[in-house]
Amino acid sequence: MWHALESGEWEIVKNADFDFHSTHFSLGTPFTAFLVNYLTLQGAFGLPSLKLSSDGDDADDEDWDEPARSLALSLVTWLLANGSDPTAVAPKSSEPISFEWEDPEYRELEVDIAGKSAVTVYIDIRDAAQEQCLDDEHERYEQVVTRMNALIEHMRKTPLGSVQKKLSVPEVLVETWERIFTLAAAEGDVCLISADQRIKAHAWILQESSPVVKAMLQSGMKESSGQAEIIEIKVDEPPTAVRAFLRMLYTGQLTSTGENVLDVAALLQVINLCHRWQVVGFMPHLESRACRLVNSDNVEAMLEVAALCNLTILRQACFRVAQVDTALRDNFESGRCCSVVATELELCFGTSSKRAKRQRTIV
Numbered sequence: 304m305w306h307a308l309e310s311g312e313w314e315i316v317k318n319a320d321f322d323f324h325s326t327h328f329s330l331g332t333p334f335t336a337f338l339v340n341y342l343t344l345q346g347a348f349g350l351p352s353l354k355l356s357s358d359g360d361d362a363d364d365e366d367w368d369e370p371a372r373s374l375a376l377s378l379v380t381w382l383l384a385n386g387s388d389p390t391a392v393a394p395k396s397s398e399p400i401s402f403e404w405e406d407p408e409y410r411e412l413e414v415d416i417a418g419k420s421a422v423t424v425y426i427d428i429r430d431a432a433q434e435q436c437l438d439d440e441h442e443r444y445e446q447v448v449t450r451m452n453a454l455i456e457h458m459r460k461t462p463l464g465s466v467q468k469k470l471s472v473p474e475v476l477v478e479t480w481e482r483i484f485t486l487a488a489a490e491g492d493v494c495l496i497s498a499d500q501r502i503k504a505h506a507w508i509l510q511e512s513s514p515v516v517k518a519m520l521q522s523g524m525k526e527s528s529g530q531a532e533i534i535e536i537k538v539d540e541p542p543t544a545v546r547a548f549l550r551m552l553y554t555g556q557l558t559s560t561g562e563n564v565l566d567v568a569a570l571l572q573v574i575n576l577c578h579r580w581q582v583v584g585f586m587p588h589l590e591s592r593a594c595r596l597v598n599s600d601n602v603e604a605m606l607e608v609a610a611l612c613n614l615t616i617l618r619q620a621c622f623r624v625a626q627v628d629t630a631l632r633d634n635f636e637s638g639r640c641c642s643v644v645a646t647e648l649e650l651c652f653g654t655s656s657k658r659a660k661r662q663r664t665i666v
Contacts, residue, residue, distance in 0.1 A: 308336045310346030313378050317595060323387040331393030333382050334421030335400065338428070341375045342447055343402050348374055368446065372453045377623055379457055384594040384616050386587075389421045389458060400428065412447065425455050477554060484553035493520065496537045497545045504549050506534070512552045513580040544572035551585055557592075567593075567601045571608045578612040586614070594620040599628045607643050622651045 305327050307315040323333060330336040340346040348371040383389070393416045401413035412435065414427045429451035435444040483505075491503025510517040520534055538545055547557045547565050557565045557573065565573070574589050576582075594617055597605050602624045609617040625631050625648060634640050635648045 305330055305336060308333060309340060311337050311340055311348050311374055311378060312346065313381060317381075323382065323385045324391070326391065326394050328394055328396045329398045331397040331416045331424070332391050332421050333387045334379065334389050335393060335416050335424050337375070337378060338400050338424070339402055341371060342428070342450055344371050368450070372450060375450070375454060376457045379454060380616065380619055381594065384591045384620070386591065392418055392420055393424070400424070422458060425451055425458065429455060480554045481559065484550055487549070492533055494533050494535045495545055496535055497540060497542045500542045502542060502545050502549065508552055513582050515580045538576065540572040540576050544569045544576065548573045548576050552582070567596055567604070570596070571604060574608055574612060590614045590617050593617050597621055597624050599624060599631065602628060602631060603640065603644050606647050607641065610643050610647050618647065625651050
């Protein structure tokens, strides 16, 4: 998978079991693995090489520069959303990042990455290219500076709240919590009313997970004949989402082994429930999962939840899809998007929808 990441083929890595906290003996960290191909427009980043043609025509590089930057920024956002740490240090065995051009006027650029974080490497490459610009004033170095500045600025603006440490948990521990979750159906002293179903849970689990539910339970607990009454809490989310939410609280997983993957609608309902009940610890994980699922079919629903729950990384993932989704842009411009989504898309597209314009005219 590291070689796929090196080439910028992140769609391949998305479907694999990749450890986002790992390092590579020569490529460094996930944030440095793709830099050579990005800066030379190789692999998925575009052209076979970043070399001047015999007649000095470099128009093709300009044509591919923006798509290459867009891919690199998407890759960085995706790595952050999945928990990769840009401050993690590359192994001391990591090879320097170096590249050169066929034209003898251009000197080779080489930057050591061993023992450095990705943030430091990005700045070092940018500064090395800038130094060459001062000496030689060649366009190739300026392109490197522009590409690295794009990554540095993107890294600066992208919140790192999604970076989470992963721990290995013994399987027996997961199985124990699965059994406790199953026992809740019989022993639970809290009943969540969802549609026409009653779903039980242990009060202590809910109290430790949610300050909102803790306040509700502390105010609602009553003693009757020496035994606590079962407290009922009504929820708007459907049973599938409620069960997934509870399983997550007990086991850290939305579904059990062998169950179907939770669909997008149910995932967004779990996110809404977590937001309303202030179950903040799981939000980065849920946001990361949602980011991997954004597409043209669900981008409006995803963007609405991102806005209402203030999920910055998910909002950025939605913006990337929206920018190339002509059908969504048509809906926006014709005023067919809901007000929350329309407001977000105004930021994305830089224009106002007909709905927004009509509202301003009436006011």
